[in-house]
C-alpha cells in the first residue's frame with residue numbers, strides 16, 4: 396500500500412535454529428511514530444537489525460516504499476536508500492565541536508576521508524543550522540559534546556541522523572537514562588521529526604510510549620502479540636500477562 400513506508404512480510408530470523416523473529420507480518424505508515432515494545436528477548440532489536448541490514452532473515456522480506464526489499468541490500472545501500480539508525484552506543488566524536496560533528500554527518504554518505512576535505516554548500520549549511528535549532532543545540536554549536544547533558548548528547552545523535560534527511564529513522568531506546576523533562580522534550584522532538592520522516596522506536600519506557608506513539612506493535616517471543624493504538628493495546632489481557640509475568644509494568 397502506498398501509505399506504508401515499510402512492509403514486513405513473513406519475516407523469520409534465526410540464530411542457530413532459534414527463531415528470534417518468527418513469521419512476523421506488520422507495516423509502518425508514512426509519517427507515523429511507530430513503537431515496537433515487548434518483554435526482554437521479544438525480538439525488537441533483532442528486528443531493527445534486520446531493517447538496517449545488520450542481520451539477514453532466514454525467510455520473508457522487508458519492503459521499503461513498496462519497491463525495494465532491504466533484506467537483499469547491504470547496510471550501506473540501506474543508508475543510501477534513506478533508512479538511518481541511532482544505536483544505543485554513542486557515535487559522536489568528543490574531540491571536535493557539535494557543529495563539526497554535524498558537518499561530518501551531513502556528508503557522511505561519502506567516506507570520512509573525503510568528508511574532511513569537502514566544503515559544504517549553502518543548502519547543507521542551512522540544513523545543519525535548521526537541525527541544530529530543532530534539537531535545541533544551536534547556541535551551543537561551538538562547544539564540544541563533552542559539555543552536553545546525557546539528553547543533549549542523544550539529541551545531537553538524532554540531529555546527526557536528521558541532517559542526512561532520512562525517510563525512516565530507527566531509534567533503539569532513545570530515552571534510556573533520561574529524566575522526565577528530557578524524556579518529554581524527546582517526545583516533542585520526535586513529533587516534529589515525524590512531519591518529515593517516519594520514526595520507528597524500540598522502547599521499554601511505557602509512559603514515553605503512551606505520550607508519543609501513533610501506533611504500537613507488541614512482540615513476544617519473536618511473534619506479533621498485538622498491534623494498534625497504545626490505549627487499546629495496554630488493555631489487551633495477553634499483553635498485560637506477558638508484562639506482569641516478567642515483573643514488568
Ligand SMILES: Nc1ncnc2c1ncn2[C@@H]1O[C@H](COP(=O)(O)OP(=O)(O)OP(=O)(O)O)[C@@H](O)[C@H]1O
Pocket residue numbers: 410415433434435436437438439440441442
Ligand atoms: N546474535 C545472536 N545470536 C544468538 N542469539 C541472539 C542473537 N541476537 C539476539 N539473540 C537472541 O534473540 C532473542 C531476541 O533478542 P533481541 O535482542 O532482539 O530482543 P529484544 O526484544 O530487543 O530484548 P531487550 O528488550 O532485552 O533488548 C533473544 O533470546 C536473544 O538472546
